[in-house]
Each structure stands twice: as C-alpha cells, then as structure tokens.
Amino acid sequence: MPTNEHATALERRRQAACPPGVAVQTDRFVQRAQNAEIWDVDGRRLVDFAGGIAVLATGHRHPKIIEAVRKQLDLFHHTCFQVTPYEGYVALCERLNALTPGAFDKRTALFTTGAEAVENAVKVARAATGRSAMIAFSGAFHGRTMMGMALTGKVKPYKAGFGAVGGDVWHVPYPAPTLGVSVEDSIKALEHLFRADVDPQRIAGIIIELVQGEGGFYVAPPELLVRLRKICDEHGILLIVDEVQTGFARTGKLFALEHYPVEADLITMAKSLAGGFPLSALTGRAALMNAPAPGGLGGTYAGSPIAVAAALAVIEVIEQEGLVERANALGEAMVTRLKALKKAVPHIQEVRSLGAMVAMELADPATGAPAAELVKRIQQCALDKGLLLLACGVNGNVVRFLFPLTISDSVFEEGLALLEASVREVCLG
Numbered sequence: 001m002p003t004n005e006h007a008t009a010l011e012r013r014r015q016a017a018c019p020p021g022v023a024v025q026t027d028r029f030v031q032r033a034q035n036a037e038i039w040d041v042d043g044r045r046l047v048d049f050a051g052g053i054a055v056l057a058t059g060h061r062h063p064k065i066i067e068a069v070r071k072q073l074d075l076f077h078h079t080c081f082q083v084t085p086y087e088g089y090v091a092l093c094e095r096l097n098a099l100t101p102g103a104f105d106k107r108t109a110l111f112t113t114g115a116e117a118v119e120n121a122v123k124v125a126r127a128a129t130g131r132s133a134m135i136a137f138s139g140a141f142h143g144r145t146m147m148g149m150a151l152t153g154k155v156k157p158y159k160a161g162f163g164a165v166g167g168d169v170w171h172v173p174y175p176a177p178t179l180g181v182s183v184e185d186s187i188k189a190l191e192h193l194f195r196a197d198v199d200p201q202r203i204a205g206i207i208i209e210l211v212q213g214e215g216g217f218y219v220a221p222p223e224l225l226v227r228l229r230k231i232c233d234e235h236g237i238l239l240i241v242d243e244v245q246t247g248f249a250r251t252g253k254l255f256a257l258e259h260y261p262v263e264a265d266l267i268t269m270a271k272s273l274a275g276g277f278p279l280s281a282l283t284g285r286a287a288l289m290n291a292p293a294p295g296g297l298g299g300t301y302a303g304s305p306i307a308v309a310a311a312l313a314v315i316e317v318i319e320q321e322g323l324v325e326r327a328n329a330l331g332e333a334m335v336t337r338l339k340a341l342k343k344a345v346p347h348i349q350e351v352r353s354l355g356a357m358v359a360m361e362l363a364d365p366a367t368g369a370p371a372a373e374l375v376k377r378i379q380q381c382a383l384d385k386g387l388l389l390l391a392c393g394v395n396g397n398v399v400r401f402l403f404p405l406t407i408s409d410s411v412f413e414e415g416l417a418l419l420e421a422s423v424r425e426v427c428l429g
C-alpha cells in the first residue's frame with residue numbers, strides 16, 4: 001500500500017520555503033513522468049489529464065523531443081540570439097510564419113512565456129498603430145505580468161491585492177450560453193464602450209482567446225470573430241488571437257483560428273509549442289511586426305536554443321504522428337462518454353468542446369447555481385483514485401481536460417473510467 005510519507009515531508013518544506021501566492025493544486029511531488037503518466041515521490045501513479053496545463057500535447061518525455069534537446073545540449077545551450085544568432089531560431093520562425101493561419105507576409109519573434117508573448121503583442125500593436133488602448137474579454141486569461149494581468153478578466157486570484165491595473169485596458173463580456181451572454185450582448189457592449197468610454201480611434205488592438213482557457217472553455221462562435229474583424233477593419237484596430245492554450249493541435253486543427261473564417265493580425269503562442277521547454281512566439285503581419293525599432297523586442301533567454309530545438313521536434317511529432325486527427329478522435333470519444341454520463345448525473349450542466357479541448361460545467365440541479373464545491377470534490381476524488389484533473393471557469397465550476405494527445409488508448413480509457421467513477425461517487429453518492 002503506497003504511503004504519502006515523502007510528499008508530507010516535502011509539503012512541510014514547501015510551506016516553509018515558498019510563498020502561498022504560488023499556490024499548488026495537489027501535494028503530489030513528482031518523481032518521474034512518461035507520456036500521460038506521472039509517478040510521485042511515494043511511488044503513486046497518476047493518469048495525467050492536465051498535461052502541465054496544456055503544455056504537453058506531445059506528452060511527457062517524447063523520445064524525439066528528448067533526442068533533439070540532447071543533440072542541442074552537445075552543441076551549445078545559450079548565447080543570446082541577439083548577440084550571436086543561431087539557425088534554429090530562424091528555422092522555427094520560418095516554420096511558424098508558414099504554419100500559422102493567414103495568407104500574407106509574416107514575421108515571428110520568440111520569447112519565453114505566454115505572458116511575454118502577450119506583452120510583446122501589445123508592444124507591437126502600440127508601435128504599429130501609434131495608439132495605446134487595448135480591449136480584452138471578461139473571463140480572459142492572458143498571464144500574470146502587469147499587462148497580462150490588466151488584460152485578464154478575472155479578479156481573484158489574478159488581480160486581487162495587486163493595486164491599480166493600468167495599461168489603458170477595457171473589457172467586454174465573452175459569449176457564454178451558461179452565463180447568459182450572447183454574441184449580440186458582446187458586440188453591443190463593445191459598441192457601448194466606444195460611445196461611452198473610449199474613442200475607437202485610440203484602440204490599438206482587441207485580444208481574444210478562441211476558447212477561453214482559464215475562463216471556462218467557452219468556445220467563441222464564428223459570428224463573433226466575423227463581427228470583431230469587421231469592427232477592427234472599420235476603426236483601424238488590430239485583431240490579436242491568443243493561441244497560447246489553444247495552439248498546436250489541441251482543438252483538432254494546428255491552430256484554433258483555422259476553425260474561423262477570418263484572419264488575425266497577430267497570434268501569440270506558447271505552452272505546447274515546445275512541449276514543456278519554456279518558449280513562446282509572436283507571429284504577425286510583416287508590416288506590423290517590423291514596426292518596433294531594432295532592440296525594442298527580445299530578451300536574454302528569448303528563443304533559447306534548447307527550447308527552439310524542442311519546438312522544431314514538437315512540430316515534426318505533431319505532423320508525423322497525426323496529432324491533429326488524434327485530437328479530434330480523442331475529443332469525440334470523450335464528449336460521447338461525458339454526454340452519456342450527463343444523462344445519469346443531473347449536476348452536469350453542459351459538456352462542450354473544440355477538438356480535444358473538452359470541458360464539463362457543473363451546476364446545482366435544483367437551483368442551477370454554479371457548483372464549484374462539487375468540482376473541487378471531483379478533483380480530490382479523482383486524485384485519490386489516480387487521475388489528475390484541472391478546474392477552470394470564472395465561477396470555478398468547470399472541469400477541463402488537457403491530456404497529452406499522444407496518450408495511449410488504454411491509458412485514455414483508464415482515465416475516462418476513473419473520471420466517471422469520481423463524478424458518480426461525488427454527485428450521486
């Protein structure tokens with residue numbers, strides 16, 4: 001019988017050494033991981049339906065990614081691209097210029113975190129338009145830096161206690177049927193904002209997640225994007241799509257934007273881009289990306305050669321292993337199972353998805369109130385049974401699934417069975 005002896009000791013050390021602001025969801029300290037499985041320091045195994053928060057489309061320790069990183073380590077591991085450049089950086093920018101949606105001349109710059117890609121999208125938008133204001137959506141998550149925090153549309157825990165969030169940022173509601181918000185509501189709010197609060201001629205960009213990650217896996221209806229594109233074109237505003245969570249096969253296309261009949265001016269990427277090595281990217285129209293003066297973009301670690309080698313291997317693995325198709329197959333299988341479960345469990349209010357970006361929202365069957373407490377109990381029950389789950393949503397009442405797309409059929413099936421058992425046990429007793 002496994003114990004939690006080592007985890008308990010480590011948890012004590014964590015609490016004494018690290019601030020609570022860096023919250024941890026479980027007390028499972030990892031020892032090793034492979035593809036969609038994690039083993040903790042006490043030898044307990046977990047099926048991983050979290051994927052390091054959407055980072056591991058290609059799983060833990062994919063052999064081709066490990067090999068690419070090892071090769072790079074044997075050559076050099078840091079020079080700073082801005083001091084002595086290297087081919088990998090350029091090759092990855094070429095790949096992203098070709099792979100991202102939009103049939104126009106593009107440029108790409110590499111950074112380290114998702115928040116940094118977002119920060120730089122705002123810098124490029126400001127430099128290119130000569131305007132400073134930004135529009136984002138309620139429920140959005142764009143990172144924990146100052147501008148990322150300002151763009152984020154959720155107060156607790158991201159903004160609470162951190163003072164004035166400047167940055168000339170305005171929010172409008174994101175369409176979400178279970179929150180009672182339609183596309184029409186979002187557009188009306190935007191038009192009202194332009195009349196009441198801010199001149200559209202001052203807006204540099206509108207930034208949007210096509211599926212709100214942290215916000216609850218709400219999928220933007222194509223009509224919203226069509227109307228946003230039109231509004232942007234009318235007022236000279238840039239449309240910025242944040243693909244940090246949705247990118248790299250997760251939604252059943254390489255990029256979520258491929259599901260939509262519009263083009264974006266700038267696209268941010270991170271997470272699964274480099275399969276767990278810290279790397280982010282900003283790709284956009286050449287004329288916009290070329291606006292900042294030399295030296296205005298970059299960073300000491302931006303486009304690390306190790307992470308770049310990993311990213312080039314990730315893109316190859318996605319292509320060679322058909323992970324776009326696999327995302328669709330896994331997503332469909334999970335939605336079918338969850339919809340069947342919903343018939344037996346009235347607490348499941350909605351099951352929604354785009355490719356493998358699947359979520360289920362829970363509400364009190366009697367009152368319809370968001371059931372955040374139930375979600376927490378399902379997460380704990382699943383953890384006790386050996387399944388790692390993530391929650392999300394402005395009301396904390398959504399379970400989201402971000403398993404590796406390389407997960408084997410048997411481990412996926414095992415995870416689904418553990419999930420069903422946990423939901424039934426918590427909701428039906």
Ligand SMILES: Cc1ncc(COP(=O)(O)O)c(C=O)c1O
Nearest residue numbers: 113114115141142143213244245
């Ligand atoms: C859509 C989106 N944008 C930006 C970020 C911030 O990325 P990072 O945590 O790497 O800074 C995240 C992280 O969850 C995200 O989901």
